Amino acid sequence: MRFLFLCFFLVAQPSFSQTKELRAYSTPSPELSGKLFNTQTGEFLSDEEIQKLKSEIPKFQYEPVYDIAGKVEKYLFDPEDPRKVILRNPALQPKVGEEFPEFVFQTVKGKEVTTASMRGNWSLLFFKNSISTLHQAQFDQLLADLNEASTEVKIQAIAIFAYDEPIEPLLENHPIDGVKNGNGFFQRFHLTSMPTVFLINPEGQIAAKFEGTKPIDFQSFLEN
Known part of the structure; x- marks a missing residue:
């Protein structure tokens, strides 16, 4: 009986690990392509610039700007303060x-x-x-x-x-x-x-x- 339980544990363990790994990717990041706006230059970042930014500052912050329909219009990025915490302002x-x-x-x-x-x-x-x-x-x-x-x-x-x-x-x-x-x-x-x-x-x-x-x-x- 102990042998059967051990076999079940060894077989099931990879399955549990895979489930956890899938959940980690269940919430996608927002699509930044064409929407990340550099507040210093007044221009949108290209896809190449976004990829470079992700590699250099993996956890950079940006502020979403919403249109009248409640949809994201663009994201504001300040290179002078790339890790700035964005909060709602009462x-x-x-x-x-x-x-x-x-x-x-x-x-x-x-x-x-x-x-x-x-x-x-x-x-x-x-x-x-x-x-x-x-x-x-x-x-x-x-x-x-x-x-x-x-x-x-x-x-x-x-x-x-x-x-x-x-x-x-x-x-x-x-x-x-x-x-x-x-x-x-x-x-x-x-x-x-x-x-x-x-x-x-x-x-x-x-x-x-x-x-x-x-x-x-x-x-x-x-x-x-």
């Missing part, structure tokens, strides 16, 4: 009183929503990284408040999640749409607190901002 978040930055959302209900299409009505944007960490009581109350408010005021609500998750059941039968794979918007707007919620007035200005798990009391602003 000071660059959209602020109350300002117009909300331009965007284009593709929703799970098959709609294209833009800053222009939201004009004329109240809008609420709920940003949350993942449904796995959703504060359910807070979100349920938000849905209840949206159901109540929508009987008196036309309000467009959208929940934006960072990853490709099954968010449809969460939004079903409620006056709220959703966006998957929205991580680029979190980066573009430098969001750090989860959730972050923006209430936008019919003129396109941010009327209120809510962060964290406190109540999202947006209805009081609709009455003003």
Whole structure:
């Protein structure tokens, strides 16, 4: 019996090692070709320059720049500080009183929503990284408040999640749409607190901002 167990271990061990090795390569690096921008020269690096950079500084850092659709437009590389840690800057978040930055959302209900299409009505944007960490009581109350408010005021609500998750059941039968794979918007707007919620007035200005798990009391602003 001990002999059989030893044989199984010796046969299985390479298989386990191969599985671990495959997992190490399961997340590909971003495609830098044609997108890595040298902030010193004001030019994009060629493929040859990128390969040379990878060999000389294997862990060089770059800052992604996202377009209005939340897709990477380019990566900024500073040769003066190639290992600079890139962090979101809360000071660059959209602020109350300002117009909300331009965007284009593709929703799970098959709609294209833009800053222009939201004009004329109240809008609420709920940003949350993942449904796995959703504060359910807070979100349920938000849905209840949206159901109540929508009987008196036309309000467009959208929940934006960072990853490709099954968010449809969460939004079903409620006056709220959703966006998957929205991580680029979190980066573009430098969001750090989860959730972050923006209430936008019919003129396109941010009327209120809510962060964290406190109540999202947006209805009081609709009455003003």
